[in-house]
Every structure is written in C-alpha cells, then in structure tokens.
Amino acid sequence: MREGEPSRTAFGAAAYRAVHQDLDGGAIFRDPLAWRILGADREATLADAEATGRARLRVFIAARHRFAEDSLATAVERGTRQVVVLGAGLDTFAYRNPYDGTRVFEVDFPATGAWKRERLAEAGIGVPGTVTYVGVDFETDDLMSRLVEAGLDATAPAFFLWLGVVPYLSEEAVAATLRAIASVPGGEVVFDYTTPTHRLEARAQSDRTDLVARVAEVGEPLSAGLEPETLHVLLAELGFDEVEDLDRPQIRQRFLGRPGGTETGGAHLLRARAGGILTP
Template sequence: MRDGQPSATAFGAAQHRAVHQDLDGGVVFSDPLAWAILGVDDSARIVESARGGSRHGLRWFIAARHRFAEDRVRTATTRGVRQVVVLGAGLDTFAYRQPDPAVTVFEVDHPATGEWKRERLLQAGIAIPESVRTIAVDFERDDLIAAMTAGGFAPDDAAVVMWLGVMPYLTPAAVATTLRAFGAMADCEIVFDYRAPITDPDAAALAAASDLRARTASVGEPLSKPVAPAELHGVLRTAGFTVIDDLDRPAIRRRILGLEPLGGSGGGHIISARTGEVSARRP
C-alpha cells in the first residue's frame, strides 16, 4: 500500500474496470463512475494502450468478479438484506451507484486509504449518500467486527460482503481470520476471488499467471500461494459457511460471460459462500 492511497494493484484493477467501460462497452459490468473515481488525465492513452494488449483476460476477469458480486448483492437485498459490506473498499464505487437508501453500505479500509478516497470523491464531484458508512480498520491490529459494530454494523442482522481483489495477497491465517469473523454470523454471504493452482497444460494461462506474479511482485505486493478449491472449501465450512458456489474458468465463461466453457479449472476463481444452510454447488 502506498501511503495514504490505494495499493498499486488496487489502482491497476480500477483502471481495468474503467477501460472495460470504453473498450468493451461495459458489456459485462457497467460502472459510470469508474473513470471519475480514478481522477486520471490520460484516459484516452490508457484505453489505447490496452487495445489488443496481452492483459485482456485479466480485464475480463475483473469485470466478471464485479458483475457476479453485485448480482449476489442484488439478490440479497431483494430478499431483504439491508447491510452491504465492501471489504477493502479502495476505489470501488458500488456505494455511490446503488439506488436503495434503505440499504446501508459499509466501506471498510485502512484509515489512510479511506481518507484519500473521501478527498478523491470530493474532487470528482461524487456525492456520498447518507446510507454510506466509512469504517477505518487497521487490518493488522484491529478486531474487524468490533470496529464495524462501533461504526453502526449489526452483526446479528443479515449482511452480504464483497471482498474483491484482496484475498490473493493475504496469508492463509489472515484469510481464515476474516472468514471466521463473518462465518460466525447467522445470515451472511461473502463473495470474493482467489487463485487456484493451474494444473492443465494451458500455455496461455501459465504465461498470464507468470506475468501477473512478476508484475505484482515488482510493485511490492506479491501474490500469496494459490490455494486448492477443496482446501478453501474446508476453511469456509470450518468458519461456518455452508452454501458454497465456486466458479472456475469454464464456469465464469459460461455463466457470466456467456462464452463456450474453455480451459481448465486453475487460475482465478470467483466464489460465494453463505451461512445458515447446508448445500454446495459445483461450478
């Protein structure tokens, strides 16, 4: 993390979301605030440099994970959930696009990052709805649920949590701690992405994974070790989650992108897990 700003990888992911609006017409994930929150002066150059680039797969994955997460949020709020948590909020704009004033959105992030974002919103002319709560948390030291509760979160009520672009950089212990915190709730759904080992001989997938590891390491934010789906599912169940919907590459292509389900199951996965029921869904 850069002092008082989102991490370099979070900023890069936000650029991919913004480029998707122009280069792909936002066909998977629509975010009219994507460029405004970035505050860059050279958007045309950024779009042009991405045209025909080698990282289009990552751009589509980032669009897909946000589409899936926000679809799950809409489903949850339709059934009456009134608390949405954006964990590691960074440059996410959901809180400023969602139209229901009865839904409270808790943006949780490091204090310095949260302060930077408030300044960025002011500069961009993006209004902060009264339904948004900013929760400052030092993830290394603070009790997550206690800090959120102090900011108005009700752990006894239902909630849906978006935790995107974060888990692949954390240690297994940090992941387990976060999952236990939300898994203790009676009615909670968490949506996040993770990296699974690449087991198929897909040269393009292996090259893309190698490029991503090199780039994140070069900015001081190395990726953690990939985790096998069965291992992660065990961690989720131990934490209290009983309904697991895990999308691998073929499932992402089929269910979100509407494409032929090509490729193996390794690489980026998008997953939803809920407490309170006993079930599991295959990709």
C-alpha cells in the first residue's frame, strides 16, 4: 500500500471478477455487481483481458470466491450470523447478501475502504444498514480489538472471508490474524495462499515471476509464500481442528470439472474452523 492511495491489486482482482462474468459466462462465480462497482470501461477492460491472457489467474480468482461463499452458506446453515470480509477491496458480498439477520463487517486499509465507499456511491449501489466498515492495517493493528470496537460479538460464531490478502503479508501478520480468528468460538475462515517458488513447476514459476514483477511495480510486493505443512501445524496449534486445503489439481477438479493433473505447488484455497467437528 502507498499512503493515501487505494490498493491497486484490489482493483485488479475486481477487474478479473468482472471479466469472468463475460469471457467465462460467470460459470464458476456469479456476481451481478462486479461491473457496476468496478466503474471501468467494459469494452476496453475486456479487450485488455483478451490481449494479455492470464486466464488461469482469472479462473482462480473466480474459484476462490465460489469456494468462500459456498463455505459461508454452510456456516449460515449452522447458525453463524456474523460475516467479516478481511481486505474487502471491491468485494460485493455485503451488497448482495442473501442471508437475513446476518451482519457484515468490511475490514480494509483505511484508504482502500474510503475509496470503496466512493465507488459504491458513484455506482448507485446502496449500503445496507447491516454493513459496518472497519479500518485496519494487518501488519500493525490488533484485528480483534478493532472488530469488537466496531460491534462484533467475540463470543458468537463468525465467518471470515480473507481473499487475496495472505500472499502480501508477512508470516507474523498471517499468524496474528489466524490467532484472532481462532479466539472466536466456532471462528471459521477461508483464505488463499501461495507456496514458495521452489515448489512450483516451470510454467507456474514463469507465471509467478510475471505476477511478482507486476504487483511490485504498483508498490504492493508479494511475500515469499507459505509451506503447506508448516501452515497446517500452525492451524492445529491455534485450535483449528477442521481444515480443508485445496491445491491446484483439486481446484481444477472441483470448479472446472477437469482432471486434476500432477502439477504441484502454486495457489491454494483453504478453509479452517476452530472448535469444529472433524469430518471423515
């Protein structure tokens, strides 16, 4: 993040979500507000997407939202009524929330949160009374204190959507955030992460090198990545006893209906629940 500016990568992720609605027919994830909140020229954005490619990244971003919101639906069925969107960017869940009686807390760097509210007003997207905005710097602020100050009930279950954020954080910030989530009874989170470069195959290494260079240019460098085994140990130590971690082959099988293949490393989708019941 640059002081006083919104996140450039948040805008980029929103563009991929919008383009997915057209180029892929929203086959994985439907978002009727994606283009409205983006506020960009549709034809130019689509032309740029077709010219630059990066279909794999676009599909992954759609898949992570689908995985997160499918998991959220299950949590709501269990009785969860608090939803926290960490690093909300231009995420639109709070403005198309289908679950009566749920409260949504949107957490983001203050400059990005302010920029989003401007975009909502410009797009004519109403803000429900159930939405609360919370300004947080994940590297320095105490997340749970900020949420409780904003009205979160830390004694009741909460579901955390944490998408497109972990790859930019230090390991210390990731651990601190997971510790905060685990402090909530029945706290549940979905996030994506990337493995270190040495675990990637040749094509994925090239894709990551390109991505690293692009985000570094806008002042939002990626971290080195997380080792899945180390992450799973941390989750267990923090009290997450229900963990689902999808690698590239599993993501391909579940959301594209294609053979998984043998590709290792790269982007993962992970769901973890504290105090849950292990399922076979």
